[in-house]
Amino acid sequence: MAVNTSVDAPLPVGQVSRMIGGWIGRLGAIWVEGQITQLSRRPGAGVVFLTLRDPSHDISVGVTCYRQVFDSVADVVAEGARVVVYAKPEWYAPRGQLSLRAAEIRPVGMGELLARLERLKKSLAAEGLFAPERKRALPFLPQLVGLVCGRASAAERDVLENARHRWPAVRFEVRNVPVQGVHAVPEVVRAVKQLDALDEVDVIIVARGGGSVEDLLPFSDEQLVRTVAGCGTPVVSAIGHEPDQPLLDLVADLRASTPTDAAKKVVPDVGEEHERVLWLRDRARRTVEALVEREERGLAHALARPSIQDPYRMVGEREEQVGTLVERARRTVGHLLDRADSELSHTRARVLALSPAATLKRGYAVLQREDGRAVRAAREVAAGEPLHARVAEGDFTVRVVERGEERGQGEREAAGGGAGEVDESGDS
Incomplete structure (x- = not known):
């Protein structure tokens, strides 16, 4: 339990030591493992003193036991041995020292280790x-x-x-x-x-x-x-x-x-590395020499080719071929132009033959109403209706005097158009 202390009411060292001893005394016995670093067996003494150390940490604790407890393992335990002890923690109040009172000591065997x-x-x-x-x-x-x-x-x-x-x-x-x-x-x-x-x-x-x-x-x-x-x-x-x-x-x-x-x-090894450097140097030299020799052979082979020894020979051989191809191209283009000109003339003649202007030149006229629609049948006009007539050379206005009966296609073509009277008020 907590103890109330202050600057004016401190605890004496002896009382603190006794209190620590009381707390430790309430601890039960435990098994502890460690390595014996010091062993003291005084002749005639009934108590053996040991120092037990944790090999993995810089921590040691003193151990005491009765001689008969240690004598049971004295033949197999010495300094440096690993042991397991069954001990109870004890506090020596006059010196403020913690130790273990061992009731049993067992060496750690090799098989267990x-x-x-x-x-x-x-x-x-x-x-x-x-x-x-x-x-x-x-x-x-x-x-x-x-x-x-x-x-x-x-x-x-x-x-x-x-x-x-x-x-x-x-x-x-x-x-x-x-x-x-x-x-x-x-x-x-x-x-x-x-x-x-x-x-x-x-x-x-x-x-x-x-x-x-x-x-x-x-x-x-x-x-x-x-x-x-x-x-x-x-x-x-x-x-x-x-x-x-x-x-x-x-x-x-x-x-x-x-x-x-x-x-x-x-x-x-410096000698081995030196030999390795020499070997690598010789290998590199041989590799470079082989590469240079191969390139020299390739260069000599290239220089021996006819195209390198007489470079204009190829130009002369190709000059005649180029001339032949140019002449052939010129003839082909001329032939294509002549044929295109002939086709253009025939096409122009067909266009002129099929042109409405050519029809008008043969004496035909185109009659149009005031709205611009062409007259194709007599029933489309009325008596007295003005019409616009277009011929091959110019145009003029006419007026319908009388509308005749419709005739067949052959008769209409023979007649050449509807009857009309020239309107004196026309422009043409």
Whole structure:
């Protein structure tokens, strides 16, 4: 429950410590897993002191147990071993210190560790951390290589010597860290993050020599795997030997079987590259020479053609053909014009023969009423009606004196039109 305090009414340290002890004392016993980092067994003492550490985080807690509790596992438990303890949290009020009072200690067997790693492997694979499409290609020639390894280790020597033997100008940014034990995971994670934060680092190598499964466990830690998965710099895993495969190998952008293999895969060999450049140069020279020779042969073949040696020969051959075609075209056009002129004359004659003016010239006249309609029958006019007569040369006005009876077609053509009297008042 909450405690009311103020500047004028603070709580003494002892009371606060006792209150914390009371709260912790109400907690029940729990199972706790960790790695033993310190072990103290004083001769004659009835209590054994241990320090239990979380390998993935920089957190430790003290553990006490009776000697008989520890003696039951003393043959299989030592510093660095992973254990599971059944303990109750306790608060030592005089020192303000938290500890665990262990009632039972059980070592974590290898089979159980491997089973946990397999479950973690499946979980991370389901998240896509091991997917091939996430892996990035390494730069051809890194200017600065980050190296995470143990101090003065064989892995460090193998990487540096082989890389500089292959490419003497290569530079390294080395981070020496513990590669086994309780401090390995946080130190390796910190080193990888530091190198990833450096813009000039082109690739990071995490290297360690061979060892037992327990020695390589830090490189299967979930925190380290997620850290490598989140790196923006390509990471190469060179842990152990060929048969060893911690989870770091699966999440890294490239797996090297050994630290020496990592140096070979990250840094190109200057001798091999020099030979490759010479080979490419010779190949390019041969390609260019073959191209030039082929074009020279093509040019010589083109110059040997008659059209190139005597270019006017073709003009002379075509000149006669052009003259023949021009003459033929001239005759064809003249023939077409003559035929068109003849057709035009015949058409003109037919038009003149069928023209009303020609009919009028033969003595016929066209009678029109005042509204302009032509008179075709005697019944269309009345006696005394004025009509307009049009002949071949001029026109005049007539007046109907008498309307005769209609006759047949033959008789009308013989008569040549209706009877009429010239109106003296007409203009013509």
